[in-house]
Amino acid sequence: MTLAARDIGKRFEHRVVLRQATLELQPGEIVLLRGPNGSGKTTFARILATTLGADTGTLTLDGKPVRRALRESRRAIGFSGHRPLLYLGLTPIENLEFFGRLAGVADARLRAARLLQRFGLEEFSAIPMEHFSRGMLQRVALSRAFLPEPRVLILDEPYAGLDDQGSGTLNEILLEARGRGAASLLVSHDREHMVSGITRTCVMREGAIEASA
Amino acid sequence: MTALRVLAKDLKLHARDARFLATLSLFSLSLVLILSVAFGPLFRDPAREASATLWAALFFAGVLGLTRALDLESESGGGEALRLTGADAFSVYAGKATANFLLMAALWVLLLPCAAVFFDVGNLSIFPALAGVAVLALIGYAAWGTLFAALARGLKARELLLSILLFPTLIPLWIGAVKLTHALWAEGSIDAVRDWVKIMIVVDVLGIALAAWLYEAIQEAEE
Numbered sequence: 001m002t003l004a005a006r007d008i009g010k011r012f013e014h015r016v017v018l019r020q021a022t023l024e025l026q027p028g029e030i031v032l033l034r035g036p037n038g039s040g041k042t043t044f045a046r047i048l049a050t051t052l053g054a055d056t057g058t059l060t061l062d063g064k065p066v067r068r069a070l071r072e073s074r075r076a077i078g079f080s081g082h083r084p085l086l087y088l089g090l091t092p093i094e095n096l097e098f099f100g101r102l103a104g105v106a107d108a109r110l111r112a113a114r115l116l117q118r119f120g121l122e123e124f125s126a127i128p129m130e131h132f133s134r135g136m137l138q139r140v141a142l143s144r145a146f147l148p149e150p151r152v153l154i155l156d157e158p159y160a161g162l163d164d165q166g167s168g169t170l171n172e173i174l175l176e177a178r179g180r181g182a183a184s185l186l187v188s189h190d191r192e193h194m195v196s197g198i199t200r201t202c203v204m205r206e207g208a209i210e211a212s213a
Numbered sequence: 214m215t216a217l218r219v220l221a222k223d224l225k226l227h228a229r230d231a232r233f234l235a236t237l238s239l240f241s242l243s244l245v246l247i248l249s250v251a252f253g254p255l256f257r258d259p260a261r262e263a264s265a266t267l268w269a270a271l272f273f274a275g276v277l278g279l280t281r282a283l284d285l286e287s288e289s290g291g292g293e294a295l296r297l298t299g300a301d302a303f304s305v306y307a308g309k310a311t312a313n314f315l316l317m318a319a320l321w322v323l324l325l326p327c328a329a330v331f332f333d334v335g336n337l338s339i340f341p342a343l344a345g346v347a348v349l350a351l352i353g354y355a356a357w358g359t360l361f362a363a364l365a366r367g368l369k370a371r372e373l374l375l376s377i378l379l380f381p382t383l384i385p386l387w388i389g390a391v392k393l394t395h396a397l398w399a400e401g402s403i404d405a406v407r408d409w410v411k412i413m414i415v416v417d418v419l420g421i422a423l424a425a426w427l428y429e430a431i432q433e434a435e436e
Contacts, residue, residue: 051293053433070433074299085294087285089226098222102215102298128229144294 002027002062002183003048003077003152009056010043010207017043019207020057025152025183030174030197033187035204041187042082044204045156048185049079061152075103078150080158084141086129092116092140093125096147103148115143118169134161139169146173152183159190167193215300219308220315226285227316233281241274241324249331256332260398263332267324268350268391271317275354276379278316280372282309283362292366302429306359310424314355321347334398342397349413350390356420357382363431382416389413 003025010018017040025031035041046052047059050066050073059066066073079085086095093112100108116125119139129137138161145153153174159167167190174184174195188194203210227234248266256262286292295305325343329335335343361378365371389409396403403410 049297051297071299071301074297077297079297081290083290083293085290085297087222087226087291088289089229089285090222094222094225098218099294099298101218102295102300104299 004060004063005044005048005054005057006060007057008044008047008054008059010040010047010052010054017207018047018054021204021207021209022057023048023185023202023209025185027151027181027183028178029199030178030184030186030195032194032198032201033185033204033209034189034201039204040207041204042156045079045154045185045187046081048152049077049081049154050074051079051081075148076150077152077154078145078148079154079156080138080141080145081156082160084137086137086140086144088129088132091126091128092121092143095129095140096143099144100147105148108147111147112143115146115173116140118173119143120165120169135163135166138162139166142170142173146177149177149180150182152185153177154185154187156187157189158186159188159193162193164193171195215304216308216311219295219300219305220311223282223285223309223312224315227281227312230281237274237277237281237320238323240277241270241320242327244270244273245324245327245331249328252332258399259332259334261395263328263334264391264394264398266332267321267328267394268387270324271321271350272383272387274320275317275358275383276376278313278320279358279362279375279379282313282359283366283371283375286362287366287371296432302432303425305432306363306424306428309362310355310359313359314351317351317354318347321351329398339397339401342403343394346390346393346397346403349410349417350386353386353413353417353420354383356417356424360420360424360428360431363428382420386413386416 005021005023007020007022008018009020021040021044033041043052047054050070061073061076093116096112097109100112105111116122121136121139124136129140142158145155158170162170175197177184178197245266252262358379361375365375368374389412392406392409393403396406
């Protein structure tokens, strides 16, 4: 077992967003999480990525509660969400090197350069990102998530803003991650570009995970 | 190393934000100029008026600086990504506080000669003592300001909360800075107001100690 969320509950003020949502991610899996808008997918993804705390339920990594070893858990999980989670005043290479080094990646600059090259951003790698398009930011954001080669990937709408080439690169890297045993959770509505190796599909409705196929 | 990396990142972001740097320096220079015109041309107590003007300008510029630092962390989620690296929270705090300190120290270096010239006070021999006063005041500003900025981040009324928390906390530091700067410019010595040094050290140490204790919890309680 890699990452397991059990009976996760979350409310914002008076609105209940998650009701006993349960999901396990096993090594080498690529799990697709679908569901209507407002069903709680993004909140659930953020809780799995530890950017948001749950009100109830447990989140464990390899059987150990994530909150008890938050630092180690965060280094094992790569996350990309709706916001780029980058410093727009820095260049892509500076962002990736900064976050990589802080996450303990030894050859952060080299890996960052390789990822940017794969995503077709090498000619923009030394330009501050204030005027980058949504798709370009998404490529850098995904590079940040992949940089430390995490054991778990939580990617919320990873295809948003990406063209065919970007989606293709993302799928290649996802399959490579699966090859080295990483578990991935994709929250996405984009069936056209979806990676071919999905091992399981889950549906979230009204804050609970209804079906797993 | 984490603190140094965060410091370098923050300084780089500030250095590239020419609009912010221009606003900060023009705002504070204008304040010094306007107050020197308002108090002059015949100053009643130039040392007192100059020290009050210098530290008033630094106070308001400081709030602007912290608000900008807060925006840099929030606007595209950089601060959230920083948490996700698993980096040591106090090292992150130390890097950010040092960047805030250096920004204000640079502003002090810019404003000090302006205040000295406009109010016709001071001489070069007391510069080291004046710098010591500035270090004491700005350490406290950076220690408390960085802590409160983390507390306010993610809230809708964050600028308001930052000001509400920061103003009362900085008052003892700023009164001390005004009194010590005044004493140095008027008498060339701080003997008569030496107790303010102790008060400022206590406020500085309290800020750093509180951050060491609470910063991680505040960072995790953002949402």
